[in-house]
Amino acid sequence: MKKRKAGQEDGGVSLKEYIAYQYFFEHIPSLKAKIAKYRFLDKQTFLDIVADFFRTDRYCQSNKVKMDERTALTLFKFLDIDGSGELEPEEFEMFELAMVGQSRDAKAKNDALALLMKLQEQAFAKFI
Numbered sequence: 001m002k003k004r005k006a007g008q009e010d011g012g013v014s015l016k017e018y019i020a021y022q023y024f025f026e027h028i029p030s031l032k033a034k035i036a037k038y039r040f041l042d043k044q045t046f047l048d049i050v051a052d053f054f055r056t057d058r059y060c061q062s063n064k065v066k067m068d069e070r071t072a073l074t075l076f077k078f079l080d081i082d083g084s085g086e087l088e089p090e091e092f093e094m095f096e097l098a099m100v101g102q103s104r105d106a107k108a109k110n111d112a113l114a115l116l117m118k119l120q121e122q123a124f125a126k127f128i
């Protein structure tokens, strides 16, 4: 795994990453269909979905943006409210209600993103 932090060399998140993460947040509700099919998502399946999203999303493709594994794992831990190591449908429901909101307005998404960034920093602090 690379030693650099997410984003640019100063450890921050680039504007392109910020935008890409927002697209991924918009994509999260569509993961519910996958969960309904498999009943839960394990860590590896979630990482595969994240990687697949950043590989195939048009914005991410054209701007060469990816979410590194550490950030994806942080997001997984954040979503895995009960710490079971799997993401259950209820946890996605709670994420939507708590973070994205039923209106899915831009402010709610920004709040969710700000929280993710905070969690990411905390996760980095633990790894260092």
Ligand SMILES: [Ca+2]
Binding pocket: 080, 081, 082, 083, 084, 085, 086, 087, 088, 091
């Ligand atoms: Ca769980």
